[in-house]
Amino acid sequence: MNVLRKVENQTLHARVYQELRNAIIRGHFAPGEVVTIRRLATELGTSVMPVREAIHRLISERAIEMQGSRSMRIAMLTREKIEDLIRVRSIIEPEAVYLAAGRIGEDDILELEVLNRKLMRAIKHGDVDDKLLANRAFHFAVYEIAASPMLLQVIDSLWLQSGPYLQSLFASADRFHEELGTEFINDELIEAFRKGDAGLARRIREKDIRVSAEWYLNHLDE
Amino acid sequence: MNVLRKVENQTLHARVYQELRNAIIRGHFAPGEVVTIRRLATELGTSVMPVREAIHRLISERAIEMQGSRSMRIAMLTREKIEDLIRVRSIIEPEAVYLAAGRIGEDDILELEVLNRKLMRAIKHGDVDDKLLANRAFHFAVYEIAASPMLLQVIDSLWLQSGPYLQSLFASADRFHEELGTEFINDELIEAFRKGDAGLARRIREKDIRVSAEWYLNHLDE
DNA sequence: GCCCCTGATATGTGATCACATATCTTGTTC
DNA sequence: GAACAAGATATGTGATCACATATCAGGGGC
Structure with missing residues (x-):
């Protein structure tokens, strides 16, 4: 060894x-x-x-x-830039989810469930760093399944630029999940994968990105 | 002065x-x-x-x-990479067209008509360089109208990587337009803009990207 | 005649130096 | 005491040098 x-x-x-x-x-x-x-x-x-x-x-x-x-x-994220980032992310990432849904296997789903449990644990008990890492791990595991290096590169670039936004968002992750009732949205996503409903999976991810951003932008003044 | x-x-x-x-x-x-x-x-x-x-x-x-x-x-473009590039481009660029259709003004349309005429002239009489530049000028003029810096950045990166593919494609641009009957596809696009039919514009661009790529991949062996 | 070893060359990488200039500090003047 | 100017410092940029090593050429051994 x-x-x-x-x-x-x-x-x-x-x-x-x-x-x-x-x-x-x-x-x-x-x-x-x-x-x-x-x-x-x-x-x-x-x-x-x-x-x-x-x-x-x-x-x-x-x-x-x-x-x-x-x-x-x-880099500073103005409200305008965040809106632009979100607009582009809500176009691209749901599409990556859609592609992933068409290629996902049972073992992938089990892996995603593990990552999602880690994420929910991090949101409950971890610090911001843990939450961000676990969140990234879960979603990039999904995007990896789409098997498109180009798409992955594009999304990676968008997440890098979203850094400060995600940081702020996950600093109050429990609060916004509570207010929006989106705590189990990744479970819904996995459920859609299991049912093989790619369109549903895409809609769920799109809603997740959009609703989170709206919540964040509404609380920007605080 | x-x-x-x-x-x-x-x-x-x-x-x-x-x-x-x-x-x-x-x-x-x-x-x-x-x-x-x-x-x-x-x-x-x-x-x-x-x-x-x-x-x-x-x-x-x-x-x-x-x-x-x-x-x-x-960078070398393998068939696999081209397929991946095209897959991502057919997701993103039609969406940019859709956004552009929602913001386009009459002056923009006139500008596009000028650029399209230049493109068609380049395809008829110019060399590959002229065709590539005119093609880029036309489509990026459309994407500029979408007013999303992020989207523009992403598309720019995809076009850079598509360089050799576009080069080959436009080297035989007249031939493939003739075979496919797509010579006036940009006119159709502009017409959709003029009618304010964003969905149609999106479909036209999606078809353009997909059909061109299929034609190219079918002729790759030659 | 073919293969492998060895020395020479080429190449990317990192460090240091030189320079123009943006930014800050300080002192002088009104 | 405040405003402005001049000197000092800091900083990004470009050039050059040093070095490890990948790549190649040529020669020697079987």
Whole structure:
């Protein structure tokens, strides 16, 4: 049996990219927070080079914004941008669910039930980090089943940009599930998968995205 | 009156990125062609630094593939990848058309008619470059009307990856329009816009993407 | 004549340096 | 005491260098 840990094989800038990306997704940076290459390099213990490449990639993915010519900040989500993101997500993700419903197998469904239980446990007892990770794990497991690398890439990019929004949403996940009665919406989704009703599954996911966003936008002023 | 040309203000790596991106979209690189940073830097007359950043961005956008740890090539489109791209494009782009139909104005329609005439002229008399540019101009004009930056970004990324496919398709554009009788499909689209029939416009665009792809895939063996 | 080994070349990556300029600090003047 | 200007600092960008290693060529052994 091999007891060696898998050696860290990626290039440094790839690791820095993953590190920053995860930090952004988990909301470890405040939206609008100014980042500088040299500061991040110091914190990560590297030179500026890998950080430069990672940052530029995140800028091209719109997770970081170039302000002037010499100032970069974590992307801010205006109400307008959130509405746009949600509009696009409610087009694409339900369609991915529809595709997944056409290819899903019994073992996939069992796997989804496990992930959903983890998610519900995280929402009940976990911190925001747990909730976000469990939520991502569940939905990306669904999207993986759709077996479309392109779709997965697109959705991944949209979720990266949704980071701060999801962060806020799941910070009060129990409250909004309670108010909307959507606590068991993923169970409904799984049930639709089991019945083989792809259209229903699509509608459920669309409703989930839309209703959550409406609730969030209505409570934005608070 | 200011007679000065607008000074080239962007950073060098941004310009290199645009240069390479355009070259890929226009098919100036062969799919699978090996590219090296140093060679491109020499050709472009810069050091390796700007090229590095541009290349890494194109890799993250899947226009360039990292083969081993030390070899990069222009992305190749397998039949499988094309099918996936088309599947995703037939989901997203008709939806963008649907959104555009709900916001389009008479002046937009006039503009589209101009662009469509240019496209048809390019297909009749232009070279592949002209056809590709005119086609892109027409459809992106439609997508701009949808007024969704996110959607535009997603579609842009899909078109970048479709580069070699579109290149082949438009190389025989007149032939496939003749065989399929789709020469006036954009006129139909504009007509649907004029009637305010968003659903029809969506169906037309969906059919356009699907039928073109089927024709192309059927002729792939030749 | 074919295969494998070894040295040479090529290549991506990371670090450091140089530079222009945006941003902040501080001191001076009214 | 406040406003503005000049110097200092910080920062992104581009070039160059160093290095590990992948890739290739040529020669030697069987």
